[in-house]
Amino acid sequence: MPEVNSLVNEFLIKLKKRKIEGSKATAKLTAEVLRSFISQKRLPHTNQADALIEAVKAVGEELIDANPVELAVGNIVRRVLHIIREEDLSLTTAAVGGLSLSAESDNEDDVDQDDHPVLSATAVAAAARSTLRPPSLQTLLEDMPHSTAVPQTSSSGGDSEGKSKSADKNLKTRKLKHNVIEAVNELIQDISTCHELIAEQAVEHIHQNEVILTLGSSRTVTEFLCAAKEKKRSFRVFVAEGAPRYQGHALAKELAARGLQTTIITDSAVFAMISRVNMVIVGAHAVMANGGVIAPVGMNMVALAAQRHAVPFVVLAGVHKLCPLYPHNPEVLLNELKSPSELLDFGEFSDCLDFGCRSGSPLLHVVNPAFDYVPPNLVSLFITDTGGHNPSYMYRLLADYYSADDLVVRRRSAS
């Protein structure tokens, strides 16, 4: 346990000091830390799922507080909580199923009531685990009656759990933990392979002789463009440099090295160039529940320009970037102001920053926000590892990955 605590602490410190950058790295590390936390956690014999959820919530709250701007941390914590709930549900129903089969003759009413939800719950759990398959409208409709039945199951399952043999419990403890860890492993797997899964769809979106515009640098976008290139599509890329960090320069360099026709433009030239562009493809920092996007600064301007010229604005985002919160939620911190040194050289302006003269209050202010918010109506399409989605479909996607009880991690454990 102490090693795990130190592991969690180390991660906390790194988050606090902003040492981990990028939502993918953060998401993966969060999942890994939570996995080792869960594997080391000793669980009581009864109500282990609740105990585990409480414990994970406590850790998760700390992690989220450590860097409230990095929404991926909260996303992963919530997904792990969801996984625990799902696993618990499937185990309980399985146990009840087994019990009901053996005790069929005893009380038939119970079995009849239970039998139906058993299947559905396992199906839901399976669906949740195999996140690679996009949930179609059909499965959605299919699930509808079941999901209403789920709460009933869990309560009846809880009742019947008391009846189950005590010898079974020990096995179940290990099984729950085992299953949860297995599922978290899958989650980590998903996070690490999300680039490839997104890139696979590139050829469906990028066509011959098109012109693509992107802003700043994103690993996902790079892979996406390169995947299209590998499939023998020939197209051109405009890269807006992405002031003040100028990550676009690095992206352009990489794209050119991989044999893509690349043009660098300043951020302010985006509007002038947009009329020649067939599609805007950008990465995101986070995707909110309403389909709005938190993205590197300057993105809103690009989105508005794209809308003006009716150019599709496509956002690539791994599923770990889907945040179940709305941008107006009080606990969502939309922005972070970085050091002004990225904008201007301190030495050159040091005489403007001399507080010894005049009134003593600084006259020169430098604001360097890291992110922009792009409202959902400006986004044409989201491409996630599960396929392309409309902004208005986001809430449905979120329902698959998060359970509504976990949306507010902080409040629940604080009260």
Place this chain on the structure above:
Amino acid sequence: MVAKKGGNRGEDAEDELKREPLQAILLADSFATKFRPITLERPKVLLPLVNVPMIDYTLAWLESAGVEEVFVFCCAHSKQVIDYLKNSKWFGQPNFAVSTIESHDSISAGDALRLIYERHVINGDFILVTGDTVSNMPLIQALKEHKERRRKDNNAVMTIVIKQSKPSSITNQSRLGTEELFMAIDPGTKQLLYYEDKADDRKGTISLDKGLLMDNASISLHNDKQDCYIDICSPEVLSLFTDNFDYQHLRRHFVKGLLVDDIMGYKIFTHEIHASYAARIDNYRSYDTISKDIIQRWTYPLVPDVQFFGNCASKLERRGMYRASEVGLSRSAQIGPFTVIGNGTSIGSNTEISDSVVGEDCVIGSNVSIEGCYIWNNVTIENGCKLRHAIVCDGVIMKSGAVLEPGAVLSFKVVVGQQFIVPAYSKVSLLQQPVIKDSDEELEYDDNSSGIIGIPSISSTPEKLNDQFGTKLSDSQRRAGSEVGDGGVGFIWSLGEGGHEEEWRHSVAPIPADKLIEIIRTATDELEISNQDGNFLPPSGELEPDSVDNDSDEDARDDYSYFEKEVEATFLRAVHENVKEDHIILEVNALRLSYNLTSTDCASALFYSMMKLASDTPHDTPGELVKNVATVITKWKQLLKDYLSSIDEEIEVILKFEELCLESTKEYTPLFVQVLHLLYDQDVIQEKAILDWASEKEEAEESDKLFLKQAEKFIQWLNEASEEED
């Protein structure tokens, strides 16, 4: 698998740092008195800077820059520092070891480093910082450069970090309130060649050594660089401090000492940072400036809304206002831009606060106006107070209607009476101002301004401090009360002599406009005068070097006679204590280096000491004296020969002998030839040297030829002998 990952990452970091644990020395004492009277009660490193103790900024930076082991050197109020560190989470961080070194009698950074050297805890390159440094610079690049230089040149012992920052053209001081700093840097190698922080700015001139221009192909002279007081040092630095026990101040003594001393050839290099931030809090002005830099986020990620260490979470709102979660704010209160409000503080109605930092659990009444102030924790400010550009320490109570004028400093638990106006630049404390002329000690540190000497007696224990409070308060409450108004408690410190003149330069308050105008006027006046001077006295420039040369000549002569005495003492010790020849050679070499002389000087000095020894040995007749000389020379000729590598040096010895005969030891005068012959026989002096000496002397004046005549026969014999050989 996770643990393995962590391990890998650690190794990567170590790879970058050449697999040695990176160590740092953090001096938790500035050895200065600029923050008095506050520092009489609390060490400077624990003073809150935007509601976080300064030392936390330094430690957080060191930790994030990859330092693995920090030695915190505590001197003044060491107990408070250690207690603070114990209660904080700094002990027991993963991959970051913090340990304290306590001292009670160190009065300077030099003493501190000497003590650390004695502990033998530093075993590689280390970072030397003070506990009042705020920075976010990455160290890896600077370290790499330092190590590369070290590999090429073992004498590159130190790299100092600098940052561009233009000094004000009017006041000639930097934005941190320090004197204008002049540095000469070699633009190619970045070697520091000249460092002057106490330039006489009134004259607008600095003087550089001529040699500097001769030895270096190019020099760039900067006055727009700020010294960040972050040094990357090699372990030699510590031993240098130990060798030069008079080094006290890091810059004034150590850096300047190394720059002036070109014998050992130690070099200092600079590393300029551009994007990252680094600054040191030296005085109230820099406290103000750096606080504002932090609020403006130059120090990101060390900013109030990031919980970089143990600080309370606060949220950044519009216009640069940081507010902690639990703030009781009246609806009509106006909080201006760039203000930080700490946790648990309540603010009354119609109160206006701008450009200020308010600490935790403060109670601020209504109709209060606060502008540009630093209010620490648990401060009570009653209704209608006015505060402008002041520092208000913990536990201060300001009764209703009190006014703080710009630059005022209220130390801990001071009570300001109703309607009382604390005058500008005044410092109020519960402790009485130490009388400066009371003791020699105090005077001493006042001179070198590097002391906390007075502190240990006060600081030893907080309880004692409280006792002092108690007695003092009861004794003099009435008097104190009268000093800071009705019902007030505290003493107003009088400003030191000439203090008021300079006080505005270093206070938290901006420099008043009339002062600026005054400076501009005097500056232009001076400029005119100096221009006139320039017209009237053109030769002054020519005169100066001459006088300097004379001085240096005399210096050289003086140096030589001291050197001679030292060598003689060394030699005599060697004779009496049977020291090995090798050791004498070592010692004489060391002397030579320290006096900056040549090996010729060594030879003559050694020869002089030998002859002196011979003549001092009891003897009655000249014959016995010759015998004495013979025994001494035979015994020590090896030593002498070590320094006689060429003919020139041998001639020098003969000349020295001549001088000896003429001036100090007249006894030898009749024995000149005998001794010369002896030297020749003993192979100390070669034939050629004597002949060269003779031919050199041929051209000299008659009076000088006394010995030449004496030696005529001997020289003739030598000439004949050489001819025969031919």
